[in-house]
Amino acid sequence: AQSVTQPDIHITVSEGASLELRCNYSYGATPYLFWYVQSPGQGLQLLLKYFSGDTLVQGIKGFEAEFKRSQSSFNLRKPSVHWSDAAEYFCAAANEKLTFGTGTRLTIIP
Amino acid sequence: DTAVSQTPKYLVTQMGNDKSIKCEQNLGHDTMYWYKQDSKKFLKIMFSYNNKELIINETVPNRFSPKSPDKAHLNLHINSLELGDSAVYFCASEASGRRNTQYFGPGTRLTVL
Numbered sequence: 001a002q003s004v005t006q007p008d009i010h011i012t013v014s015e016g017a018s019l020e021l022r023c024n025y026s027y028g029a030t031p032y033l034f035w036y037v038q039s040p041g042q043g044l045q046l047l048l049k050y051f052s053g054d055t056l057v058q059g060i061k062g063f064e065a066e067f068k069r070s071q072s073s074f075n076l077r078k079p080s081v082h083w084s085d086a087a088e089y090f091c092a093a094a095n096e097k098l099t100f101g102t103g104t105r106l107t108i109i110p
Numbered sequence: 111d112t113a114v115s116q117t118p119k120y121l122v123t124q125m126g127n128d129k130s131i132k133c134e135q136n137l138g139h140d141t142m143y144w145y146k147q148d149s150k151k152f153l154k155i156m157f158s159y160n161n162k163e164l165i166i167n168e169t170v171p172n173r174f175s176p177k178s179p180d181k182a183h184l185n186l187h188i189n190s191l192e193l194g195d196s197a198v199y200f201c202a203s204e205a206s207g208r209r210n211t212q213y214f215g216p217g218t219r220l221t222v223l
Contacts, residue, residue, distance in 0.1 A: 032210050036214075042217075043215050044200065044202075044214040094210035097155055097158070098155065098212060100154075102150070
C-alpha cells in the first residue's frame with residue numbers, strides 16, 4: 001500500500017540551530033513529493049515540491065528538501081531556524097491523490 | 111484576497127443535527143477537495159471534484175454529501191452529526207495539470223457535543 005512516513009512525532013531545536021525533518025515514502029514508482037507547514041490554528045501552506053529533475057529543491061521561508069531515490073526519502077532542512085518556524089510539518093506524496101504523513105511537530109526553544 | 115476560503119471557521123453543534131460547511135476558491139482552479147484532520151492531526155482525503163463532477167470518494171459515510179454548484183465552490187453537508195465527526199475540515203483546490211499542487215483553506219473546526 002502507498003504510504004508516507006514521518007518517523008519523528010515531535011522535534012525540539014534551539015533558535016538558530018539547523019533542522020532536518022525526515023520523510024520516507026512507499027510507492028511503486030516515484031511519486032510527486034511535497035512539504036506543507038501548518039501553523040497553530042491555521043491551514044496548510046505549501047513549502048516546496050518535487051516532481052523531477054534536480055534532487056535538491058528550494059522552497060519558501062528558507063527551507064529546502066533533498067530527494068534521495070535510493071532511500072525513498074524526501075527530508076526537509078533549514079540551516080538556521082527562527083522562533084516563527086514552530087509549527088506542524090507534513091510531508092505528502094501523490095500519484096493520483098495526495099497522501100499525507102502523520103506530521104512532525106517542531107518546537108523552537110530560545 | 112483570500113485564495114481558498116471556508117465558512118464558518120468554527121462550528122459547534124449537537125449530535126443528530128445537520129450542518130454545512132462552505133468553500134470557495136478564487137484561483138480559477140478546476141479541482142477541489144475536502145480533507146478531514148482528526149485530533150491526532152492525521153489528514154485524510156474525503157472527496158475530490160473536478161469541474162463540478164465527483165472524481166474521488168474515499169469511503170466516507172453517506173451522511174457526508176459534497177455539493178459543487180460551480181467549479182469555484184465545493185460545499186460539504188453533513189447529516190445526523192455524530193461525536194466522531196468532530197475534526198478540522200479543510201478545503202483545497204488545484205489547477206488542472208499542476209500535479210497535485212494543492213492550496214488549502216484555513217479549515218473549519220467542527221465540534222459535535
